[in-house]
Amino acid sequence: MIYKRFLLLLLFVASSAVVFAQNTVVSGTVTDAKTHHPLSYVTVAFTGSSIGMNTDDHGNFSLTSAKPYTKLSVSTVGYTTATFDVEPGKEQVINVKLVPVAKQLNEVVIKSAKKEKYHNKDNPAVELIRKVIANKPKNRPESYNYVEYKAYEKTQMSFINVSEKLSDKKFFRKYKFFLDNKDSTTIPGKTILPVFMDEKLSQYYYRKSPEKTRNQILGQKSVDFGNFMDSEGFGTYFKRLYADVDIYRNNIFLMTNMFLSPIADEAPTFYKFFITDTVNVGNTKLIRLSFTPRNTTDMLFEGDIFITLDGNYAVQKADLTINKAINLNWVRTMNVRQEYEQNPDGRWHLSKSDARADFGTRKNGDHGIFGERTVTYRNYKVNVPHADTTYESVVALSDEVKHRSDQFWAENRLDTLSKAESKVYANVDSLKRMPSFRRTADIATLLLAGYKSLGPFEIGPANTFYSFNPVEGLKLRFGGRSTPALSKRYYFETYAAYGFKDEKWKYFLSGTYSLNNKSIYAFPQNYIRASFQRDTKIPGEDLQFVEEDNFLLSFKRGVNDKYLYNDYYRLDYVKEFESHFSYALGLRKWTQAPAGSLYFTNFVDGQPNSISDLTTTEATLQLRYAPHEQFYQGKLYRTPIYTRYPIFSLNIAQGFKDVLRGEYNYTRVRLRIDKHTYFSQLGYADISLEGSNIFGQVPYPLLSIPQANQTYAYDIDSYNLMNFMEFVYDRYASFKIDQHFNGFFFNKIPLFKKLKWRETLSAKVLYGSLRDENNPSIHPSLYQLPVAANGVPITYTMGNKPYVEGSVGIENIFKFIRVDLVKRFDYLDNSNVAEWGIRTRVDFNF
Incomplete structure (x- = not known):
């Protein structure tokens, strides 16, 4: 037995020696013909074969083949391709001198990175990327007069490495059918358990002049978790995290952050580029261009792009990865891969885009969440015009589109x-029918959303059940609202509250009728609502009733005993359009009475006169335009998602005297513009401009009162070092900016970089004035501005200078805490004001 093995070994060695003796071996060095510098990453290959390699940092190469090849090809971008004769079956040395092609790229000087620092000057990779940048406009779809294609979008979310033993435990045995539906092929070395799936098939049309875009959804399918989670809303939020990647844009929006594209106009300033390979795809020669961030902590990618050398300098393939050192919360890895196909005219269009991310609390953890969004493009056509109606916007999705048959998806995917993905729909459908799952979902909803579902009704919000203030003392509140399970037309909302110090009941009741048979929380809204509310309010505060009794807002600094008792009777009509233009009409009767140390007093015939309450009757009109606005849409709520587009709102209120006991005629006009602005590597800023004017003579409770903040929380929309009711005016202009740098500067400081802290900067400027006709010191019949018990003023009018406050802050402390040091610059002589303050805020951001 032993000798047989020995004989086989001898035969193997002998045959190997014969084969080796017949090998063709070529080695040598590739240098620049003019500078004589060695050239790295040059492709050396036997002509007509797939056998090849790149030269090393010193320009050396060595190729071996058992086949009798007779030609050697040497090529790289910027040089004339050289071909040499080879003697088959022999070892030989061929040193190559490549001649630069001046028309393509300047001379190449590539040296080992260990010996010389990277630079842009005379770098062929940088010259190539500049050609790509220069040709971007013609390589975008918008360069055509008409574009159309069909797009299939698949989004899925999964749990990573769920224990195999979990489904064998007693509590989870009933969920075995769900827990065992795993996939071990998508992520090498890991298993994923899909829990969410969404599919969408669309037909896209684009026309350049006049510019119109239409995205007609042909079919949509998503898992349905019932009342526990709104799948459509979750899908919208998920798509925002995995937004469409357009590499030809300067900035790419992913994970709520802006990443600089590797072919952005300023890319050579932030990236290092290296030519690493040349390949052929059909008749097209491609350059593989690798890139890495100059600073690994900036919001940049690393990876490879393949560039065509057909005169288009287009992207044929892209592999984008984020660096682990990036200051990005909970994202362990993220990768975007894109493939492009050639049009009949020789240009290239996107054919597939796949974005994957691995989420977890620990950077190197084995467990977490995996998300993937894949978009496939087919039937791409250019410059095929259609009738004007083809490019018009499409109304909301029909039930037919949302409930396509299995056969439709089988034929159109x-x-x-x-x-594993194909089983998710049925598994989730079975899961939501299980009583144990519904009980768990109810508890999660109460903890996360603050509501406890009771089928057609739900109780909450939980954070308002208990609060306190100096006027009411301990305040208990209990309320709830109806759900679509009761009716899709009628909605009711109510609460009752009791203050143990003032011994008064407060309550709220509203009834809403949906005119479009859709949820009043869903876009586009179209409803009419009648409501009555009796409750307390701090003058100048503009909080929604669900927030006014928030327990955390009960903690306030300084003197806080000036309140109003309010009776609101309201009738509102709201209409939203698909264009995201909306209008709201309203009628309001408001009776406000002073509470705490607040009082209403004027002078009649020189004598002080105490006033018990003030009643106004108003008609209101609100016009709002929020182009391309998106929402994180739940079944019973919706939250706007920031986009790069501004939001315009115009509010007009007309007061009527002697109508429903209204006491004053006046007109109030307010215009506001909000903009969420991205500054690429410098983060983003929330900016708002606002102005208002009141026409007519009114007492101070009807004047504009700025929204002050006497809590210890940092409020972006309030003045955090201003006291309640500190200023009044009848016209004002304001500017606010809240800048988030996303760690751009802190990432250069080792300690802050390790802590993942991020820097913030904010400024708020307010200028208001009071005309003589509304000044109570000139017109004693108007309500006198409040003063403290010792006669010191507590409410002021502004002089010739604005109110200014600013702050510097650190956010992302423990990934969710923000701390600001706030400074007040003006009106420091007013009573009970603080020049400095520290405020905190809780934010969960990527």
Whole structure:
């Protein structure tokens, strides 16, 4: 037995020696013909074969083949391709001198990175990327007069490495069918358990002049978790995290942050580029261009892009990865891969885009959440015009589109589902029917959203059940609202509250009728609402009733005993359009009475006169335009998602005297513009401009009162070092900016970089004035501005200078805490004011 093995070994060695003796071996060095510098990353290959390699940092190469090849090809971008004769079956040395091609790129000087620092000057990779940048306009779809294609979008979310033993435990045995539906092929070395799936098939049309875009959804399918989670809203939020990646834009929006594209106009300033390979795809020659961030902590990618050398300098393939050192919360890895196909005219269009991310609390953890969004594009056509109606906007999705048959999806999917993905729909449908799951979902909803579902009604919000203030003392509140399970037309909302110090009941009741048979929380809204509210309010505060009794807002600094008792009777009509223009009409009767140390007093015939309450009757009109606005849409709520587009709102209120006991005629006009602005590597800023004017003579409770903040929380929309009721005016202009740098500066400081802290900067400027006709010192019949018990003024009018406050802050402390040092610059002589303050805020951001 032993000798047989020995004989086989001898035969193997002998045959190997014969084969080796017949090998063709070529080695040598590739240098620049003019400078004689060695050239790295040059492609050296036997002509007509797939056998090849890149030269090393010193320009050396060595190729071996058992086949009798007779030609050697040497090529790289910027040089004339050289071909040499080879003697088959022999070892030989061929030293190559490549001649630069001046028309393509300047001379190449590439040296080992260990010996010389990277630089842009005379760098062929940088010259190539500049050609890509220069040709971007013609490589974008918008360069055509008409574009159309079909797009299939698949989004899925999964748990990573769920224990195999979990489904065998007693509590989870009933969920075994769900827990065992795993996929081990998507992520090498890991298993994923899909829990969410969403599919969408769309037909896209674009026309350049006049510019119109239409995205007609042909079919949409999503898992349905019932009342526990709104799948459509979750899908919208998920798509925001995995937004469409357009590499030809300067900035790419992912994970709520802006990443600089590797082919952005300023890319050579932030990236290092290296030519690493040349390949052929059909008749097209491609350059593989690798890139890395100059600073690994900036919001940049690393990876490879393949550039065509057909005169288009277009991207044919892209592999984008984020660096682990980036200051990005909970994202362990993220990768975007894109493939492009060639049009009949020789240009290239995106054919597939796949974005994947691995989320977890620990950077190197084995467990977490995996999300993937894949978009496949087919039937791409250019410069095929259609009738004008083809490019018009489409109304909301029909039930037919949302409930396509399995046969429709089998015939129209442009991609395939894995075995695990294909079972998600049925598994979730079975899961939501299980009583134990519904009980768990109810508890989670109460903890996260603050509501406890009771089918057609739900109780909450929980954070308002208990609060306190100096006027009411301990305040208990209990309320709830109806759900679509009761009716899709009628909605009711109510609460009752009791203050143990003032011994008064407060309550709220509203009834809403949906005119479009859709949830009043869903876009586009179209409803009419009648409501009555009796409750307390701090003058100048503009909080929603669900927030006014928030327990955390009960803690306030300084003197806080000036309140109003309010009776609101309201009738509102709201209409939203698909264009995201909306208007709201309202009628309001408001009776306000002073509470605490607040009082209403004027002078009649020189004598002080105490006033018990003030009643106004108003008609209101609100016009709002928020182009391309998106929402994180739940079944019973919606939250706007910031976009790069501004939001315009115009409010007009007309007061009527002697109508429903209204006491004053006046007109109030307010215009506000909000903008969420991205500054690429410098983060983003929330900016608002606002102005208002009141026409007519009114007492101070009807004047504009700035929204002050006497809590210890940092409020972006309030003046954090201003006291309640500190200023009044009848016209004003304000500017606010809240800048988030996303760690751009802190990432250069080792300690802050390790802590993942991020820097913030904010400024708020307010200028207001009071005309003589509304000044109570000139017109004693108007309500006198409040003063303290010792006669010191507590409410002021502004002089010739604005109110200014600013802050510097650190956010992302423990990933969710923000701390600001706030400074007040003006009106420091007013009573009970603080020049400095420290405020905190809780924010969960990526």
